[in-house]
Amino acid sequence: MITTVTKKLLMFVLPLSLLLSACSDNSPTNPDNGGDEEIPEVYENLPGTLITEDQTWSNDTTLAGPHFVLPGVTLTIEPGVTVSFEYHNGNSNDVGTIITLDQDEENFSDGPRPTARLVAEGTADNPIVFTSARDNPERNDWGGIILTGHAPNSNPSGVGEVEGLDDAIQYGGDKGDDDSGILRYVRIEYTGFSISEGSELQALTLYSVGSGTTIEYVQTYECSDDGIELFGGTVDIKYFVAYGADDDSYDYDQGWTGRGQFWLAVQKPGADNGFENDGCDDLSDCDGGNGPTSPNLYNVTVYGAGEGSSPEKNNFGLRLRENLEGSYNNFIVSNMDGAPFVLEGGDAEEEGDDTYVNYPDALSLNGFILYTNDDFQDVSGAGGRAEQPDADRYADSYEEFDPMFNDPDNYNFSLQAGSSALSGGATPPNDGFFTQVEYRGAFGTEDWTREGSWVRWPNQ
Numbered sequence: 433m434i435t436t437v438t439k440k441l442l443m444f445v446l447p448l449s450l451l452l453s454a455c456s457d458n459s460p461t462n463p464d465n466g467g468d469e470e471i472p473e474v475y476e477n478l479p480g481t482l483i484t485e486d487q488t489w490s491n492d493t494t495l496a497g498p499h500f501v502l503p504g505v506t507l508t509i510e511p512g513v514t515v516s517f518e519y520h521n522g523n524s525n526d527v528g529t530i531i532t533l534d535q536d537e538e539n540f541s542d543g544p545r546p547t548a549r550l551v552a553e554g555t556a557d558n559p560i561v562f563t564s565a566r567d568n569p570e571r572n573d574w575g576g577i578i579l580t581g582h583a584p585n586s587n588p589s590g591v592g593e594v595e596g597l598d599d600a601i602q603y604g605g606d607k608g609d610d611d612s613g614i615l616r617y618v619r620i621e622y623t624g625f626s627i628s629e630g631s632e633l634q635a636l637t638l639y640s641v642g643s644g645t646t647i648e649y650v651q652t653y654e655c656s657d658d659g660i661e662l663f664g665g666t667v668d669i670k671y672f673v674a675y676g677a678d679d680d681s682y683d684y685d686q687g688w689t690g691r692g693q694f695w696l697a698v699q700k701p702g703a704d705n706g707f708e709n710d711g712c713d714d715l716s717d718c719d720g721g722n723g724p725t726s727p728n729l730y731n732v733t734v735y736g737a738g739e740g741s742s743p744e745k746n747n748f749g750l751r752l753r754e755n756l757e758g759s760y761n762n763f764i765v766s767n768m769d770g771a772p773f774v775l776e777g778g779d780a781e782e783e784g785d786d787t788y789v790n791y792p793d794a795l796s797l798n799g800f801i802l803y804t805n806d807d808f809q810d811v812s813g814a815g816g817r818a819e820q821p822d823a824d825r826y827a828d829s830y831e832e833f834d835p836m837f838n839d840p841d842n843y844n845f846s847l848q849a850g851s852s853a854l855s856g857g858a859t860p861p862n863d864g865f866f867t868q869v870e871y872r873g874a875f876g877t878e879d880w881t882r883e884g885s886w887v888r889w890p891n892q
Contacts, residue, residue: 438853473537473736475502475892479602480529483507488557494565495516497528498575502547503536506613512558516565517574520625526777527746528574529624529633530562531594532612534603534640547581547610547642554617556884571656571678575633576623577615581701582607583622583642585664586687586725589722592663594639595632603639610642617649619887624656624678626831634658635677641667643690651675651887658683658708659697666690668865672882676700683732685754687718688725691865696845696881706734706749706765711756716754726757726794730860733845733874736768739804746770749802757794762857764835764873766803772830773797785838798858799872800830831856835873843889844882 471484480498488508495520501507507530509515517528532548554560564573578594582605582743585592594601615636626632636659643666650658651673659674663686668691674681677756681697695707711725712718734749741747749765753776775795838844838853847853852873860866870878881887 436481454815470489470541471502474539475533489513489515491886492516494770497526498531500529500550502533502545503533503548503549504540504588506551507532507673509552509560511554511617514561514563516563518565519573521754524625527633527857529576529578530788531578531601532580533601533608534580535605535607546841547612549578549611549613550577551614552616552618553614554886556617556886559617559884559886562620563619565605566622569622569654570623570674572655572869575620575625576635576637576655577620578633578637579612579641579645579666580638580639581612581641581665583609583610583640583665583667584608584687585640586712586723587664588718591688592639595637600634600816605640605652606666608642609644610640611644612638612667613642613689614646615648615650616646617884619651619653619886620655621653621888621889623652623654625658632657632679634661634675634683636660638662638667640686641665643667646671649886651881653888655679660684662686662688662690662853664688668692670694671863672696673881674698675889676703678703678706679753680708682707683709684727685725687712687723688727689723689758690727692729693731693860693866694880695725695729697732697734698843698845699741699747701737702745703737703742704747705751705770706736706768708751709756710754712754716791724755725758726870728861729762729763730858730866731869731872731874732760732763734763734765734768735840735845736766738767739769742769746774748772748853751773751776752795755794760798760800761796761860762799762872764801764803764853766801766835767836767840772800797829799856801835801853802830803834814822826876838879842891844879845873846877846879847871847873849877 478500483501486506489509493515496518525678532550535547537544552560566573580603585604591602592606593699620635623635634657635655645667648670654676657679659677659681664686665688671694673696718724747769747772749768750773835853836848838846838848855870855871857870
């Protein structure tokens with residue numbers, strides 16, 4: 433059954449009004465599967481549409497406002513379906529989202545329930561598209577997709593609250609292999625919403641999402657904040673395209689320890705960083721289970737909008753800070769307005785690790801290609817950030833040459849046959865997740881974004 437309810441907002445780090453919404457008359461109906469479980473009080477007053485039983489969406493549909501998938505429930509969307517969200521007209525009460533909720537061990541009378549699942553499994557030629565219902569869509573038209581889970585994070589308590597709600601929407605636990613569903617051959621368009629600084633919705637947000645979740649062949653397109661943001665968790669991500677994020681293309685913190693391969697970030701003028709990644713500002717408080725953020729990444733291309741394109745923002749290729757750990761391998765960083773990557777301690781005017789003693793051992797940078805940029809940038813005195821020390825410690829991590837993209841003006845970042853980037857890459861682990869390739873960047877000589885119609889570009 434689908435139940436529409438309204439209530440004053442709990443707290444999402446978006447303020448109270450963000451998820452207060454009424455259900456659209458065009459919301460999909462749920463087939464009667466005989467369920468009569470009483471909705472626990474903690475959920476029945478959530479503001480928006482409650483999806484309380486398994487259901488499958490087989491046809492295009494238009495929604496309004498937030499949609500919550502309750503614990504133990506799977507929402508399945510079939511290949512080729514387009515899910516459109518009505519415009520909120522600037523009213524934060526009406527911002528559309530789909531939100532899957534973390535497991536619940538105590539509130540349902542039928543016993544513990546696992547984390548809710550969103551199963552949106554399209555094909556290359558028949559993708560699933562989440563988009564705006566407006567005739568002339570733009571960034572900020574609706575809020576985006578939010579998955580929560582019960583995998584570890586680095587919060588001191590191991591539990592966090594989803595940005596924007598008051599209580600009830602929590603995430604995090606001790607289940608590293610938690611399953612929040614499948615996103616495969618999916619495009620998420622025209623998203624993002626901000627009530628105040630630090631209180632935004634991204635195209636795709638993953639809160640303590642576990643490694644039992646599948647995320648591959650996903651594009652986020654035109655978001656007013658981040659292309660994707662992760663708060664802890666262990667989920668792996670493969671074949672991901674972030675185009676047109678106004679803030680950062682890839683943003684993660686709170687102890688995410690997953691793996692990633694074949695990622696592409698393409699930025700428009702005015703964007704901030706390609707990557708903004710935080711480890712843990714205070715290591716003594718970073719003990720929720722995962723420790724500092726420590727991903728293992730291979731084969732990434734970050735392409736900016738060029739010199740002078742983002743004069744009011746940093747526009748670094750990678751902004752790595754706060755005791756970040758992990759392994760960054762086979763990156764091509766090109767055409768940024770700012771430095772290709774910068775190491776920092778804390779945020780501006782915050783006390784951070786200004787010694788960087790962890791970086792040479794705990795943060796590994798291998799096989800980078802930096803093109804049309806300075807190799808490092810001294811950030812001393814800039815907005816109170818710590819001084820950039822000992823850049824030569826990473827002198828063996830990068831080379832500077834033209835990677836020879838096939839046609840970057842038309843968003844083809846595969847490599848020409850004579851490119852030096854086709855070899856010399858760090859070898860990925862042979863662990864069943866990573867594909868064994870020798871090239872650097874997200875592509876060899878073939879452009880996998882052109883396989884089918886799941887990726888769109890402005891010139892298409």
